[in-house]
Amino acid sequence: xKRRLQALSGCLIIIGSICFSNLAAQTNPVIEKKIDAxxxxxxxxxxxxxxxxxxxFWEATGPAPKDGDAKTKYDMLxxxxxxxxxxxxxxxxxxxxxxxxxxxxxxxxxxxxxMDVIHGQKTILPIPLAExxxxxxxxxxxxxxxxxxxxxxxxxxxxxxxxxxxTRDARWGRVMExxxxxxxxxxxxxxxxxxxxxxxxLAANNTIAACAKHFAGYGFVxxxxxxxxxxxxxxxxxxxxLPPFKALVDNQVQxxxxxxxxxxxxxxxxxxxxxxxxxxxxxxxxxxxxxxWASGAEMVQHGFAKxxxxxxxxxxxxxxxxxxxxxxYIKHLEELVKSGTVPVKNIxxxxxxxxxxxxxxxxxxxxxxxxxxxxEKEALYNPAHQSKAxxxxxxxxxLLKNEGSLLPLSSQQQKIALIGALANDNNSxxxxxxxxxxxxxxxxxxxxxQQYTRNFTYAKxxxxxxxxxDFIHEANINYTDTTGFQEAIALASQSQVVVMxxxxxxxxxxxxxxxxxxxxxGLQQQLLERVYAVNKNIVLVLMNGRPLALPWAAAHIPxxxxxxxxxxxxGNAIAAxxxxxxxxxxxxxxxxxxxVGQVPIYYNHLxxxxxxxxxxxxxxxxxxxxxxxxxxxxxxxSYTTFAYSNLKVQSSNPxxxxxxxxxxxxGNRAGEEVVQLYIHxxxxxxxRPVKELKGFEKITLSPGQSQEVQFRLTDETFGFYNNNxxxxxxxxxxxxxxxxxxxxxxxTHYYKN
Ligand code: NOJ
Numbered sequence: 001x002k003r004r005l006q007a008l009s010g011c012l013i014i015i016g017s018i019c020f021s022n023l024a025a026q027t028n029p030v031i032e033k034k035i036d037a038x039x040x041x042x043x044x045x046x047x048x049x050x051x052x053x054x055x056x057f058w059e060a061t062g063p064a065p066k067d068g069d070a071k072t073k074y075d076m077l078x079x080x081x082x083x084x085x086x087x088x089x090x091x092x093x094x095x096x097x098x099x100x101x102x103x104x105x106x107x108x109x110x111x112x113x114x115m116d117v118i119h120g121q122k123t124i125l126p127i128p129l130a131e132x133x134x135x136x137x138x139x140x141x142x143x144x145x146x147x148x149x150x151x152x153x154x155x156x157x158x159x160x161x162x163x164x165x166x167t168r169d170a171r172w173g174r175v176m177e178x179x180x181x182x183x184x185x186x187x188x189x190x191x192x193x194x195x196x197x198x199x200x201x202l203a204a205n206n207t208i209a210a211c212a213k214h215f216a217g218y219g220f221v222x223x224x225x226x227x228x229x230x231x232x233x234x235x236x237x238x239x240x241x242l243p244p245f246k247a248l249v250d251n252q253v254q255x256x257x258x259x260x261x262x263x264x265x266x267x268x269x270x271x272x273x274x275x276x277x278x279x280x281x282x283x284x285x286x287x288x289x290x291x292x293w294a295s296g297a298e299m300v301q302h303g304f305a306k307x308x309x310x311x312x313x314x315x316x317x318x319x320x321x322x323x324x325x326x327x328x329y330i331k332h333l334e335e336l337v338k339s340g341t342v343p344v345k346n347i348x349x350x351x352x353x354x355x356x357x358x359x360x361x362x363x364x365x366x367x368x369x370x371x372x373x374x375x376e377k378e379a380l381y382n383p384a385h386q387s388k389a390x391x392x393x394x395x396x397x398x399l400l401k402n403e404g405s406l407l408p409l410s411s412q413q414q415k416i417a418l419i420g421a422l423a424n425d426n427n428s429x430x431x432x433x434x435x436x437x438x439x440x441x442x443x444x445x446x447x448x449x450q451q452y453t454r455n456f457t458y459a460k461x462x463x464x465x466x467x468x469x470d471f472i473h474e475a476n477i478n479y480t481d482t483t484g485f486q487e488a489i490a491l492a493s494q495s496q497v498v499v500m501x502x503x504x505x506x507x508x509x510x511x512x513x514x515x516x517x518x519x520x521x522g523l524q525q526q527l528l529e530r531v532y533a534v535n536k537n538i539v540l541v542l543m544n545g546r547p548l549a550l551p552w553a554a555a556h557i558p559x560x561x562x563x564x565x566x567x568x569x570x571g572n573a574i575a576a577x578x579x580x581x582x583x584x585x586x587x588x589x590x591x592x593x594x595x596v597g598q599v600p601i602y603y604n605h606l607x608x609x610x611x612x613x614x615x616x617x618x619x620x621x622x623x624x625x626x627x628x629x630x631x632x633x634x635x636x637x638s639y640t641t642f643a644y645s646n647l648k649v650q651s652s653n654p655x656x657x658x659x660x661x662x663x664x665x666x667g668n669r670a671g672e673e674v675v676q677l678y679i680h681x682x683x684x685x686x687x688r689p690v691k692e693l694k695g696f697e698k699i700t701l702s703p704g705q706s707q708e709v710q711f712r713l714t715d716e717t718f719g720f721y722n723n724n725x726x727x728x729x730x731x732x733x734x735x736x737x738x739x740x741x742x743x744x745x746x747x748t749h750y751y752k753n
Contacts, residue, residue: 157209
C-alpha cells in the first residue's frame with residue numbers, strides 16, 4: 001500500500017506500516033479455538049493467575065520480593081494463581097513445579113519457565129556486545145542456538161533475550177547486553193538471535209521463545225545512570241529506538257518485555273502509545289508483553305500511579321500482559337474488574353496472548369517436553385557447543401592497533417611476559433548476565449597461550465578486584481596495593497614482548513553497574529605505564545564489557561586487542577588471535593570515546609549548524625578535546641590490509657538501485673573484511689544523520705584477491721520515519737559511502753527521484 005502526498009520539497013511517498021509489517025505473526029485458527037474454549041472455562045481468578053509471574057523460590061535477578069515465601073507460592077501455584085515462573089532451572093526443579101501446575105490445578109494449564117539466557121546457559125558465549133562485533137549473523141544465530149539447546153535441556157522454554165536497546169552511552173552497564181549504537185545492525189543481530197533461540201519450529205523440544213527487550217528507550221537513561229529517566233525526541237524514538245523491536249516483531253519474536261524507565265514522562269509499563277498503539281495495533285504483535293521486574297509497582301515511585309492497585313489498572317489497560325514479580329495483578333485485578341476500572345476484555349486479551357505462546361511452544365501437548373534428564377546431561381557443555389563458542393569468540397575480537405606488525409606473535413623465538421590478573425582468571429571472562437553458568441569455567445588466557453608456547457612467564461601485577469562482593473561494591477577494587485608491581489616490571493624488562501591483560505571484572509558491567517569513569521579500573525593504568533617504561537613492546541589485551549576511554553594506551557601501546565568477555569572459550573580464542581592461527585576480523589559496534597566527557601558519542605549523529613572550524617571559538621567543539629572518537633563505529637583491523645576502489649551506483653529504474661565496490665586484499669595473508677555501506681540523505685523534511693549504516697557484507701579474501709561487493713538499495717534504504725511515526729521516502733540527493741569503517745569510506749552521489 002503506497003500513497004503519494006504533495007510536500008513542500010516536492011513529491012513525498014508515505015509508505016503505510018502494512019508494507020513493512022505484514023510479516024508479523026499470523027494466528028492459527030485451530031489454536032485460537034482452543035484458547036476460546038479454555039477461556040470459557042476459566043474463572044476470573046484463574047485468568048489473572050495466568051498473568052502473574054513469580055521468581056523461582058531461590059536465585060533472584062532483582063531485589064528480593066518483600067512478601068510471598070515458598071510455602072505461600074506453592075499454595076498459589078496449586079490454586080492456579082501463577083502462570084509463569086522465572087529463575088527456576090534444571091529438569092528436576094522444572095518438573096516438580098510443572099507437575100503441580102498440570103496435575104494439581106483445576107484446569108491443568110502448564111507453566112511457562114522464563115530465564116535470562118543472555119549469552120549461554122552452561123557453555124557461555126561472548127557477551128552480546130562482543131558477539132555483535134563479529135558482524136557475522138550466521139555465527140550469532142548459531143550462538144543463540146547453542147544457548148537455546150542447553151537452556152531447553154534444563155527445562156527452560158523462554159529466554160529474556162535478546163536485548164535490542166540501542167546504546168550510545170558507555171557509562172550504562174547494560175551496554176554489554178546489546179548490539180551497540182546502530183539500529184540497522186542492531187535489528188539484524190537481534191533477528192539472528194531470535195532465529196537461533198526460536199528455530200524454525202517453536203514446538204520442538206530444543207527451541208525456546210525469545211523476548212525483545214526493553215520496550216522502550218531503556219538504552220537512553222540519562223547520564224548512563226541505571227534506571228534513570230529517558231527523555232527523547234520523536235525522531236530518535238521512531239528512527240533509532242523502535243526499528244530493532246519492529247524487526248523482531250516482523251520475525252515472529254514471541255514476547256516483548258517493557259522497561260523500568262519513564263519515557264517522555266510516561267513509564268514504559270503504563271505506556272499506551274508504545275504497547276497498544278504501536279506494538280499491538282500498528283505492528284500487529286500477537287505474542288505477549290511481560291513487565292520488567294516489578295516495573296508495574298515502580299510506577300508508584302515514578303509518581304505515575306497512586307498505589308499498587310492503581311499501578312495494576314494502569315499497566316493492564318496499557319497492554320502489559322504479564323506482571324513479573326510485583327504481585328499487582330494477583331492482588332488487585334479481580335477487584336478492579338469487578339469495579340469496572342479494568343474491562344474484562346483487557347484481561348481476556350492478555351490471557352489469550354499468554355496462552356497462545358504456551359500453545360505454540362507445544363506445552364499443552366507435552367508439558368514435560370523440556371524435562372529429560374538424559375538430554376540435560378548430553379547437552380550441557382557438549383563438545384559441539386564448545387567449538388561453536390570458540391568460533392564466535394574468535395570472530396568477536398577487534399584488533400584496534402598493530403604498529404610495526406607486532407602481532408601476531410611467533411610461538412618460537414620470543415620470550416613473553418604475561419601480566420595482569422585477568423590473564424589468569426577463569427571467572428571474569430564469563431562476563432555479566434550468566435545466571436545459570438558455573439563459576440570458574442572459562443578457559444583463562446594463561447591456558448590458551450600454553451597451547452602455542454611454553455616460553456612465557458606470568459605475573460599478576462595487580463588485582464582488578466578482591467573478595468566475593470567486589471562486583472557489587474566497585475569501591476573495593478584495588479586502588480592501593482602495588483606490591484605485585486615489582487615482579488611484573490622485572491619480568492617485563494627481561495622479556496622481548498609483554499602481553500598485558502587488563503580491563504574490567506566480569507561484573508563491572510550488566511544491570512545496576514553504571515560507571516562515571518571509563519578508564520582501566522584501579523591501579524591497572526599505573527601498572528601499564530610502569531611496565532611501558534621498561535619495555536615498549538606491549539600487546540594490550542583488553543577484557544571489558546563496555547567501550548573504554550584509553551587515550552594514553554592508544555597513543556603509546558603498539559598493539560591493542562579488544563577481547564571483551566568471551567565466555568567459556570576465552571583463553572583459546574585470544575591465544576588463536578595472538579599467535580595468528582586466526583586473523584582478527586571484528587569491527588566495533590560502539591564508538592570508543594577519547595574521554596568520558598564526549599559521551600554519548602555515536603557515528604550516526606545529526607550535523608550541527610556549525611560543524612566546521614571556520615574560526616577559533618564559535619563552532620561546535622570542545623576546547624579541550626577533539627570531537628571525533630578514539631575508535632569509530634565499524635572500526636577494526638586485520639593482520640592483512642584491504643583496499644577499496646571502483647565505487648559505483650547503477651540504476652536502471654528507481655526501484656533497482658545497485659551499489660558496487662571492489663575490495664582487494666593487498667596484504668600477505670588471508671583475511672575477512674566487513675564491507676560497510678552508509679548513506680546520507682542531504683536534505684530532508686526531518687534532518688537526517690551524517691551517516692547511516694544501510695548494508696554490510698562480510699567477505700573472505702586470500703592474498704592478492706579482489707572481489708566486487710554489491711548492495712541493493714530499496715525504498716527501505718532511503719526512507720525514514722517522520723515525527724508522526726510514518727515511514728516516508730523523499731526524493732533528493734544522497735551521499736552513498738562504502739568503506740572499512742564509519743570514518744573511512746569512499747563516497748559518491750545518487751539522486752533519488
Ligand atoms: C530485570 C532486567 O531488567 C531484565 O532484563 C531481566 O530479564 C529481568 N530482571 C529478569 O531477570
